Amino acid sequence: MSLDVVDLRTFYAAPLGRVAQRAIARIVRSWWHDTGGLAVAGLGYAIPFLEPFRDEAVRVIGLMPAEQGIVHWPAGGLSATALVEGGQLPLPDGSIDRLLLVHMLEPTEHPREVLAEVWRVLTPGGRMIAVTCNRRGMWARVDTTPFGSGQPFSKRQLQALLRETLFSPERFGEALYVPPFERRSLLKLAPFFERTGKRMALPGAGVLLVEATKQLYRPVMLRRRVPVRQAIPRLEPRLQGSFRRDNSFGDAADPVNR
Template identity: 60%
Template sequence: MPLDVVDLRSFYNSPLGEVARRLIGKIVRERFSNCTGYSILGFGYATPYLGIFRDEAVRVLAFMPAEQGVVNWPSSGHSASALVEPAMMPLPDASIDRAILVHSLEITEHPRELLAEIWRVLTPGGRILVVAPSRSGLWARIDTTPFGHGQPYSLGQLRDLMRQTLFSPTHWDEALYAPPFRRRTLIHSAAMLEQVGASLSLPGAGVLIVEATKQLYRPVGVRKAAQRALPGFEPRFAPEAIGVAPALRVVKGAGRQTPNFAPVSV
């Protein structure tokens, strides 16, 4: 069941949510270090990680799924957030340079359709950054945070899903090594625990972060289009006479018919 946008906003307004925003946001910024002149799309609940791009990107959009709800973002100026269907985003093809998915892939009912739609709106060579709960992490096992809801992923599952939807993974990262507890001592030591866990590549990180590029071909769609273009063939089991055909003649007095193999024009 998708999280409500009110719960997501409340989490990121808490001290533990601020820790998650800071630690994940650091990696997001490292991967998308220079977005001058780019169009950036955040899907799910990505607003805590989009503010850093507003001063350099041409446009920054925050799309939220209909099941989750939407909040106005940013708090000042023109709104850049919208409530959308994951498989039918109101964007033209190849109109987005960078996409960030947070609190979306693990909750959506059809993750392949979501990634296919992201593929459609990305420009050739566009890049996507997916943040998803790690199956082996503690954050996915405790439902007191948004990362404890939905379907967590292993590294292999996330890699296969990206490749099936025609994305080429180029970089992997992990974050949230600190446990998801609201104790003040753990919150204050979260940065140190994150540094130790990342430097030693310890297991048990809370989220997986994968960066991938859009492949410039879609073999599945081409194959389906070719199949639709093939003519239909109907089997015919009844043989047709070619060349000669037997004609019947009556033999007088014989009381029976015998075939007369006279040529018949066709």
């Protein structure tokens, strides 16, 4: 199920969306605290989390899938967003140092193709952060937010998907322990939910974050050598019957010799 850019923009402009943006951005920024001299890109609807990088990165762009739609960003000046196909990014090989995926893996039907294209455009040693809905969390069960659409992931599923597409997972994080409801009392307690959930490592966070590095070489699996059994038995010469002095074979019961 594809997400609509109008719904995404409306969600992040609402109080619950701003709470979600702050909780996720805090982790993203702590992992990428210095992007000076780097090229940063966001794929999906990542523009709410790209603003802190504009003052230090060489360039920051937002790539939005055609099924979702596009918005002008940043608000002032020239637009730094582009409409793309998830499996065909209009970027040269090895041109991006950091790439952030938000609302991208859950709605797509071909996540491996998306990650293969991300791998292509990342520089050697480049890093990506994928923000996905946690299938064990409450946010995946409520369809009133964008995190309730599409296919949620577990930590094990993300690990397997990344390794299949030649990424090495480095670290995982969780956010959105606050219930996904537009209630003022809950939103005021959002910082308490986040601190308590992380301190006690509670299960059921709404969002999983994973940082992974681009793996340059495909791992070679070692195979255990198994001795091959001899399929054909060893044959030895064997004489049948009696051997006569005239170097001819004969049978002891040959009537000629009687």
